[in-house]
Amino acid sequence: MPLFIYNTLTQKKEEFVPLHPNEVKMYVCGVTPYDEAHLGHGRAYVTFDIIRRFLEYSGYKVTYIQNVTDIDDKLINKANGERRTVNEIAQQYFDSYLEVMEKLGVLNPTRYVKATEHIPEMVKWVKGLEAGGYAYQIDHDVYFEVGKFKDYGKLSKRKLDEMRSGARVEVDSRKKDPFDFALWKGAKEGEPSWDSPWGKGRPGWHIECSVMSTKYLGESFDIHGGGLDLIFPHHENEIAQTEALTCKPWVKYWVHNGFVNVDKQKMSKSLGNFFTLKDIFKKYDPMVVRFFLLSTHYRSPIDFSDDQLKAAEKGLGRLRDTIDRIQFVMDSIEKPKESHGLDSKLLELDEDFIIALNDDFNAAGAIGVLFEIVAFANKIMEENPSDKALLLKIRKSLIGYMELLGLRVEGRDRSKTCPDNSEEIEKMIAEREAARKNKDFKKADQIRNDLLKKGIILEDTAQGVRWKGIT
RNA sequence: GGCGCGGUACCCAAGCGGCUAAGGGAACUGUCUGCAAAACAGUCAUUCGGCGGUUCGAAUCCGCCCCGCGCCUCCA
Numbered sequence: 046m047p048l049f050i051y052n053t054l055t056q057k058k059e060e061f062v063p064l065h066p067n068e069v070k071m072y073v074c075g076v077t078p079y080d081e082a083h084l085g086h087g088r089a090y091v092t093f094d095i096i097r098r099f100l101e102y103s104g105y106k107v108t109y110i111q112n113v114t115d116i117d118d119k120l121i122n123k124a125n126g127e128r129r130t131v132n133e134i135a136q137q138y139f140d141s142y143l144e145v146m147e148k149l150g151v152l153n154p155t156r157y158v159k160a161t162e163h164i165p166e167m168v169k170w171v172k173g174l175e176a177g178g179y180a181y182q183i184d185h186d187v188y189f190e191v192g193k194f195k196d197y198g199k200l201s202k203r204k205l206d207e208m209r210s211g212a213r214v215e216v217d218s219r220k221k222d223p224f225d226f227a228l229w230k231g232a233k234e235g236e237p238s239w240d241s242p243w244g245k246g247r248p249g250w251h252i253e254c255s256v257m258s259t260k261y262l263g264e265s266f267d268i269h270g271g272g273l274d275l276i277f278p279h280h281e282n283e284i285a286q287t288e289a290l291t292c293k294p295w296v297k298y299w300v301h302n303g304f305v306n307v308d309k310q311k312m313s314k315s316l317g318n319f320f321t322l323k324d325i326f327k328k329y330d331p332m333v334v335r336f337f338l339l340s341t342h343y344r345s346p347i348d349f350s351d352d353q354l355k356a357a358e359k360g361l362g363r364l365r366d367t368i369d370r371i372q373f374v375m376d377s378i379e380k381p382k383e384s385h386g387l388d389s390k391l392l393e394l395d396e397d398f399i400i401a402l403n404d405d406f407n408a409a410g411a412i413g414v415l416f417e418i419v420a421f422a423n424k425i426m427e428e429n430p431s432d433k434a435l436l437l438k439i440r441k442s443l444i445g446y447m448e449l450l451g452l453r454v455e456g457r458d459r460s461k462t463c464p465d466n467s468e469e470i471e472k473m474i475a476e477r478e479a480a481r482k483n484k485d486f487k488k489a490d491q492i493r494n495d496l497l498k499k500g501i502i503l504e505d506t507a508q509g510v511r512w513k514g515i516t
Numbered sequence: 517g518g519c520g521c522g523g524u525a526c527c528c529a530a531g532c533g534g535c536u537a538a539g540g541g542a543a544c545u546g547u548c549u550g551c552a553a554a555a556c557a558g559u560c561a562u563u564c565g566g567c568g569g570u571u572c573g574a575a576u577c578c579g580c581c582c583c584g585c586g587c588c589u590c591c592a
Contacts, residue, residue, distance in 0.1 A: 277587060416540065
C-alpha cells in the first residue's frame with residue numbers, strides 16, 4: 046500500500062518514494078530554547094513523531110535529525126536580562142523541552158544537533174558561498190544575495206519583485222536587496238562569538254539547518270519539516286544557500302504542520318496567547334493532549350479550548366477503558382468458544398487504520414477507526430463473550446495501534462490510580478457483594494460511596510464487579 | 517497589495533468525483549441494575565458558506581460572491 050505525503054514544494058499529495066530504498070532521512074527544525082515549550086511546539090513535534098513512527102512501522106530505517114538553535118538574538122537578550130550566560134539559558138530550556146516531549150510521548154530523534162557545536166562547518170559554508178559569488182561582506186557581516194539564486198521563492202511561491210512592492214519591508218540600506226539575509230553576524234559588545242575570516246561573530250539563523258542537515262543526512266535527503274510559519278523566510282533561505290552551494294536538489298518532500306489557534310488566532314509568543322505544555326499538564330494527562338492534537342489532521346489549524354480537551358479526555362478514556370474491559374471479560378471466560386467467521390471484520394478495520402495513515406498521515410481518520418474497533422469489541426463481548434481468541438486479537442490490535450500513535454495505554458486506570466491499596470479495594474468490593482446478597486443495600490451503598498470518595502467507580506457487569514479510577 | 521489555507525450537525529472532526537456523508541464530545545431514549553453509577557445500544561446533517569457551471573453523477577472539479585485565518589518581521 047503506497048504512502049502519500051503532501052509536499053509543500055509541489056502543493057500536491059505525492060506518492061512517497063525515498064531517495065534510497067528502505068531508508069528515510071528526515072530533518073525537522075527544532076526549538077530555540079529561550080523559554081518553555083508551548084502547545085504549538087507540542088503539535089509540531091507530535092506531528093513529526095507520528096511521521097517517524099509510521100515510517101518505521103512501514104519498514105523504513107529512519108534517520109531523524111533535529112536541531113537546537115542554541116545561539117541567537119532571543120537567547121542573548123534573555124541572558125543579558127537575567128545576567129546569565131546564553132549557554133545556561135539554552136541548557137535549562139532544552140532540558141525542560143526534553144522533559145515535556147518525553148511526557149507527550151515524543152520519541153527522541155536519532156540525534157539532536159546543536160548549532161554551537163558546528164560553527165567551523167558553518168564558517169566553511171559561508172566561505173564557499175562567498176567564493177561562489179552568492180555572498181557579500183559589509184563590515185563584519187556577510188549576507189546572502191537572493192537575487193543571485195534563480196529559484197528563490199520556489200517553496201513559498203513568492204516572487205522577489207512582488208514582495209519588494211509589498212508594504213512591509215525592513216530597511217537596511219547597506220544591503221543590496223531588502224531580502225538578502227545574514228549568513229554571518231559580526232559580534233557586538235558582550236555577545237558570544239567565534240573567530241572567522243570576517244572577524245569575531247556568530248552564524249545567522251538559517252545557515253545552521255543547511256550545514257547540519259547535509260552533514261548528517263547528505264547533500265540530498267527525503268523529508269524536511271517544520272511549522273507552517275517557517276516556510277518563509279527560513280526554509281526558503283535554507284534552500285537558496287544549500288542549492289547554491291551544492292548545485293543539487295536538496296530536499297525531496299517538504300512537510301509543514303498547521304498552527305494551534307486560540308480563539309481562531311495563531312498561538313504565539315508575540316501575541317502572548319500561548320499556553321505552555323507544563324501548565325497544560327497540570328490539568329490534563331499529557332496523553333490527553335497528544336490525543337487532542339492527533340484528532341485533527343496535522344495540516345489543518347486546531348483550536349485550543351478546554352471543551353475540546355475535555356472531549357479528548359473522554360475519548361481517550363473510552364479507548365483505554367475498552368482495553369481493560371476486554372481483559373476483564375477474557376479473565377472470566379471458563380470455556381472458550383470460537384465464533385467462526387467474525388475475524389474478517391477485524392481484518393477490515395485493521396486495513397482501514399493503515400489506509401488512513403498512508404493517506405498523508407491521517408491520524409484523525411485512524412482514530413476514527415479505533416473507535417470502530419471499540420464498537421466491534423463491544424459487539425463481540427455482548428454476543429460472543431466466550432470467543433477468547435477473537436477478543437485477544439481485538440485487544441492486541443487496539444493496543445498495537447494506540448502504541449503506533451504513541452498513545453500510552455496505561456493511564457489513570459486502576460493500577461495507576463491506586464497501586465498501593467488495590468487489595469483493600471478488592472476487600473471492600475467483596476464486603477459489598479456480601480451485603481448485596483443479604484439485601485443489606487444500605488451497607489452496600491455505603492461501601493460504594495466510600496469507594497467513590499477514594500476516586501473508585503464500580504461497574505456491576507454480567508461478569509461480576511469491575512472497578513476503575515475516575516478518569 | 518502579493519501569496520497561501522479553510523468554511524461539513526449543538527461543539528470538534530474525517531471524507532477531496534460514484535457504496536448508507538466516518539468518528540469523538542454533548543443531548544435524548546433504551547438495555548443492564550435492588551436502586552444508582554458505570555458500561556453498552558439506539559436516535560441525532562435528504563445535506564456539506566452562497567449562487568452559477570462542468571459531469572450520467574459533486575461536500576469533493578471550475579468561476580464568481582460572502583465569511584474566517586495564516587505568511588509577507590522573530591515564531592512550531
